[in-house]
Amino acid sequence: MTPVHFNSNGSRAERLAIILNQTELNKLGGSLDMSEAAQRLLQVDRAQAVVVKCGAKGAWVYVAGADPHFVPAFRSMRVFKIGTGDVFTGVFAHYWCERGENAVQAAMAASEAVSFYAETRRLKIAADQREPVRSTNVRVSVFSSGVTLADRLLREEARSALISLGAELVELPSSSLNPDAGIDSALVLADGDPRISLSFVQRARLAGVPTVVFREKGRLPSSKSAKTFYSDDFSTAIYHTFWVPSLCGKSFSTTKTEHRGPVG
Incomplete structure (x- = not known):
């Protein structure tokens, strides 16, 4: 149109x-x-x-x-x-x-x-004071432990959604996940092999990389970490992957004045 x-x-x-x-x-x-x-x-x-x-x-x-x-x-x-x-x-x-x-x-x-x-999902004209998100050019890696066609399609959808928000995707093997990896956040698609997913999360935690774990199947962990966020909702996981560097005070990138994608 x-x-x-x-x-x-x-x-x-x-x-x-x-x-x-x-x-x-x-x-x-x-x-x-x-x-x-x-x-x-x-x-x-x-x-x-x-x-x-x-x-x-x-x-x-x-x-x-x-x-x-x-x-x-x-x-x-x-x-x-x-x-x-x-x-x-x-x-x-x-x-x-x-x-x-x-x-x-x-x-x-x-x-x-x-x-x-x-x-x-409710309209409130005068909304309560909420937490602003600092605008940054976010570098993100997406990790998936799944090997099925559905897993691969989900990974591509996640990558596409992050790009549409303005994120820069970084291809990074899990073995290279360390404090010097040069990424701002990681998204773990955890509905594949739980052991491999847990290994990704542990590596990210040791590297100090803010991580969002998307898990649609099964229960989410009750334990929480300062830099590890869990969600069973895909849209929420995508947005939080973009936001967590700001919330955790971690960013390798610079603030930009040109942006892509729709607010609301």
């Missing part, structure tokens, strides 16, 4: 904010440079604000005559994605249109509301 400009069909508005993801921005703004594309929308559509959603990293807010402002994503213990885009847009509209907040304040409230909704 090709996005079109707001005024292309004769639409008019007294105040206009455009909310879209970066792929849509690149197409509509005619540039791969986020700032350049956003500035074009501000001019062509005479918008007061352009909000660019960047998935697990957060969003950028562009307002005419001002520097762009970054709004972080907020951590949720579980991540239910269906409907998050509608929640973001609806809450932004409430704060920007009804309450008269500026675009940055409205986007911040919308991002917090998305975090609450993704975790609880």
Whole structure:
């Protein structure tokens, strides 16, 4: 689907904010440079604000005559994605249109509301204060102990999902998992051989690498570790793999101002 400009069909508005993801921005703004594309929308559509959603990293807010402002994503213990885009847009509209907040304040409230909704599947306009996630370029390795076709398909789906969030994938044999491996986090797909999966987790723990263990079958371990997170939900495991370096204060990478993928 090709996005079109707001005024292309004769639409008019007294105040206009455009909310879209970066792929849509690149197409509509005619540039791969986020700032350049956003500035074009501000001019062509005479918008007061352009909000660019960047998935697990957060969003950028562009307002005419001002520097762009970054709004972080907020951590949720579980991540239910269906409907998050509608929640973001609806809450932004409430704060920007009804309450008269500026675009940055409205986007911040919308991002917090998305975090609450993704975790609880309930809408709360004024969400409780939540934990922001620092935006980084995350280097990730995916480990799988499974050998079946289903295991391989799951591994490829996990890799694809992480790339869509903006992660950089690093192919790393388990024997090379050490403090100098140069990765920020690891995702272990643990529904294959439990002994091999446990070995991956132990190596990661010794190397000090924050690790997310996805296990859909059987019970999750009751014991917890400061840098080992368990989940039986695939979407949650993917997002937490992207977030854990920030939460654990570990990152080999640098913060970037260009992001890919949708927030909500």
